[in-house]
Amino acid sequence: MRRGWAKGRTWTGAGVVMACLGLAGMAGALTPAFGGLSRNLEAVLDTSPDGPPARVTLGPGGRDVRLWGDLNDGTAERLRRLLDANPGVTRLHLTSDGGLVDEGAAVGALAAERGLTTYVPDYCVSACTLAFVRGRERLIVADSRLGFHAPYEPGLFGQMIPVDSSDERGRYLAAGLEPAFVEQALATPSRDVWIPDPARLRAAGVVTGVVGPGDLPDSTLDDDDSPGGARAAVLRAVDLLAAFASRRPGVLDGIAARYRDSYRQGRSESDGLDLIRTEAAGALRAAFAGADDATLAALGRLVLDAMAASGSEESCRTIGRDGDLLAVAEALPGRRGGVARMRALLDRALAGPAPIVPDAVPHARPPSPGCAELHRRLAETLARGDALRLREALFGRNARRLEASARPGEP
Structure with a gap:
């Protein structure tokens, strides 16, 4: 859920706490005396800023800073201290759903x-946009989301109280934004978010x-570049890899x-996704190399x-010629x-012993037949029930070695 942004301190959670405790619970919590009410109200209502502090880290090569999370005190x-220590930084990556107006403005002033x-790279909402619009250049990806709405102050019981938006209007206009755009942004109610297209x-x-x-x-791991964070990102990219989590976790951990x-080397998101998909395709092929004939x-x-x-024709040939099992599911x-059907078969394949897969033997690829011919050949091989030929059809000329290594105890 995207939250709002407030002038001054952002107080969130009060309304939720009130609803959870109920009137009777609140009465019990506040009964001793009204004198204790003012001293204990913040603790009772949980009026601390929403979410943990933003994560502010230096990117690979010291050329950019990654800011992820709430713009809290x-x-x-x-950010200023990190920039002072790293004068070579030229770019600020922002991923935030907002926070304190003063912090957003201060981050923008630094930029x-x-x-x-x-x-x-992903989303920048509410107070975050005050930082974004101060950039020398201001870049997004086509599916990035910039979200705007009117500022507010939180009331005692969590309600959003509209406030004068002249400060925000002045900051947007000073950054060179079109006046009509600014008016529409600040006319958006505080509980809503306007996300314009690129x-x-x-x-x-x-x-x-x-x-x-x-x-x-x-920037995918800006929030968490730990081994666990990388593992979660890999599973989001290719959910079929979840099948390896319990039976062969080393495969998943290696890809992560x-x-x-x-x-950490500063490669692009496209490079990272290509790496994950290539590794995942190889893991699937290795898993099925040791599968029984029925599977x-x-x-x-x-x-x-x-x-x-x-x-x-192209995608059909990729499936039939290259044996891309991710493409099969998709x-x-x-x-x-399709993913569910592939997952069910993968679970069956992983129930067997883990194959020891040899390095692939490079060879010149012969001219590939068309889709219809590939389909016919595979259908005929299935009809004959020839397991070895089927392995060759699915895994190529290396299939004999794959089969032999997958079943090392057999003659």
């Missing part, structure tokens, strides 16, 4: 003073450029570690269904249903 001062480019943002002077996911360093290294036959039928549903009608 001291955020701008921590303007240091000549920083501001960049929103074209509107550019026309109003809010954004100076829209970049692609391959243009700037990845290599993705974390990619992030492999079921996989073959799934591949046939995906080829038929792929919708284009091509099936109703993507979630």
Whole structure:
């Protein structure tokens, strides 16, 4: 849920606490005397700022700073200290759903003073936009979200009390934003959020450029670049990998570690996603290399269904020629249903022993037949029940070695 932004201190949670305790609970908590009410009210109502302090960290190579989280007291001062210690920083990545107006304005003042480019890789809402619009250049990705609404002060019981927005109006206009845009932004009720599309943002002077996911360093782990954070990001990118979590966690942890290294090297989001998908595809192929013949036959039928549903010659050939099992799951009608079918087969494959997969043997790829021919060959192989030929059809010329390594105890 996106929260609002307030002038002065942001007080959140009071209304929730009141609702949870109920009138009787509140009466009991506040009964001793009205003299104790003023001293204990903040503790009783939980009127502390919402969320943990923003995470402010130096990015790979010392060229950018990553700010993630609520703009609470001291955020701008921590940013200032980090910038003082790292004069080579040229860009500020912002991912925040808001916070204190004064902190947002102070972060923006630092961006303007240091000549920083501001960049929103995901979302920047409410007070965060006061920081974003002060950038020398102001960049977003096409699906980034900038959210605007009127400022407010929180009431004693959590209500949003409208306040004069002339300060915010002046800050937006001074940053060069179109007056009509500013009026619409500040006319948006405090409980709502207006998220303009990139074209509107550019026309109003809010954004100076829209970049692609391959243009700037990845910001996916700005909130948590620990091994656990990388693991969670990998699972969000390819949820099929969750099948490895209990049966072969080392596979999942290895992919997460290599993705974390990619992030820390400053590689782009596109590079990181490509790495995850390539590693995931390899993990799926290795898992199915040791599967029993019945599971492999079921996989073959799934591949046939995906080829038929792929919708284009190119995607069909990618599935039938390259054996991209992620593409198989994604091509099936109703993507979630395709993933579920693949997951069920993957669970069966992972129930067996883990194969020892040898390095791939490089070889020149022969000219690939068309989709219809690939489909016909796979269908005929399934009909014959030839397990080895099926492995070759699914995994290529390395299939014999894959099969042998997957079952080292067999003659």
